[in-house]
Amino acid sequence: MIQDECLERFLRYVKIDTQSDDMSTSTPSAAKELNLAKELVKELKELGLPAEIDEFGRVYSRLDGDPSLDVVGLNSHMDTALECSGKDVKPQIHENYDGGDIHLNEEYTLSPASFPALKNHIGDTLVTTSGDTLLGGDDKAGIAVIMSVVAYYVKHPEIRHHPIAILFTPDEEIGRGPEHFDAKKFGAAYAYTIDGDYPDRIDVENFNGSHADVLIEGVGIHPGEAKGKMVNAIRVGEEFDSLLDVNEKPEYTDGYDGFNHLLSFQGDATKAELHYIIRNHSLAKLEKQKEEFRNAQAFLEKKYPTAKISVTLGDDYRNMKEVLDKDPRAVEHARKVFHELGIQPISEPVRGGTDGATFSFLGCPTPNLGTGSYNHHGRFEYLSLRDFHQMIAIVTAIVKA
Ligand SMILES: [Zn+2]
Incomplete structure (x- = not known):
């Protein structure tokens, strides 16, 4: 088994069932979402950061940085989609992927015939499901990216970086993620949701x-x-x-x-x-x-x-573009960092909503970035270890001074 602290973090989170519940009126919609919230607070505290779960099940935390720089916010959601179970997730690791079929179980095969993008990952390490559940890379890959970046800067106090505001939200999948979002408490000048797929994307407009x-x-x-x-x-x-x-x-x-x-x-x-x-x-x-x-x-x-x-x-x-056009700091900053890393950023219109859209209208401009995980909301979901690491490198560079 490969030694990889960031991957271990991801595997730890996906094993916690956090499926939200669209029939519930409570907040968070499913009490089990708090199991991951508690785990994250514990890990943040172990890293020496202040962290708390508010009355609505949201995790707020903060890593101090150079006070002369803007506070950059990072957000991911803790819940998983309703289309497929997130209970007893048994992630399978496939090292040095050869571009062929991956047999998830007796019944289901993850195949490039149905998902041609798999061919992008030859030689890569892929994390898949066992065919019975979703994986939960949406959005636990995002959470693992943020936690890995924070852990890196805790370990390297000599590297100058922006103060980081951290927020993990429940109930994104049922459209209630931005409920009770407190922009003042979050305290970020601008932020990024880490909730997409491809690492070269910066999502700046949605429906x-x-x-x-x-x-x-x-x-x-x-x-x-x-x-x-x-x-x-x-x-x-x-x-x-x-x-x-x-x-x-x-x-x-x-x-x-x-x-x-x-x-x-x-x-x-x-x-x-x-x-x-x-x-x-x-x-x-x-x-x-x-x-x-x-x-x-x-x-x-x-x-x-x-x-x-x-x-x-x-x-x-509403479409966040309206806000991001007026306050382009988050998008311009991300584009500059992508270019410095030699990545040509792609922005395609998102054909859905994002929590960041609502955060944007509530006063915190928030475009969306990728996670390195794909085929969300079903049993064919997978994480590319290479793309996941690239996302960690991108977000590390975004908060760097
Ligand atoms: Zn998501």
Whole structure:
């Protein structure tokens, strides 16, 4: 077994089950997320740093640096995704990967035929799942990067560096990561979420996110006497959906294209509910998409005056680009460091939200960086040891004076 303190840290964290719970209203959503929070506080204290878990299950810590420099914040999330279990994770280490199939267990194979990016990792050491769970590199690889950087500077007090503000959050996967974020307590001039994949990425823009809840009350009547009277809520629901732009669907879009995603459609002849999420990088285009929902409602209200149609639109998060354009320190600093390290940084629009987007709007500009782990949210997840180490080197350089 290879000797690698940073890898050992990662392996320690993924073995702690921290799956969040979208049915829970408590904070954190699952009490077991606190098991990792407690482990991190213990390790931070062993390194001599102040560390605490606040009443919402967030770990705050801090490593002093040169007080004349900006405080740089580092954040990762402790919970894992809901799509796949994170219980009893048994990470498998594959040294000197040969570019072929990796048999995770009897049933599942991690293959470059399905995941061609595996070919980037020939000769590398990969950490995979045992096929039964996810790995949890999202985002425990991020946590291990941050802890490794902090441990490095504790060991090397002679190296001048920025003061570092550390924050580990629960419940990112259920969209509640930035809840109760206290920018003042965090105390960073700007920050980075370490929650992506490829090490050469700096994510600076994400979707604007809204949602629509459509409720339809039809007119129920004995089907034998229904002529001219019945309004079937299911059919009105289908018609509602057909009135939205046919191209604005997740399965037909990529890059900067936005979409309306029908998450659920439930009902019967008398009552139906449709729930959508609405996404676009452009706020103006997002507003246009919301307008489509209002237009569909108005049209169907006219067509079916005896039915009741309600559309509730709400906003969930916004594109951080708006903030990062106004305060570009975090992005410019990261780009400069990448160039110094000989890495050409790539920024692609994130087709989702990031906790950093909300942190940005709450006063702390926070672009997102990679982790060196891939195929998140499922059993085919893996960590590239080389990319993980590169991320540690990048973040070490970012906080260096
Ligand atoms: Zn994540």
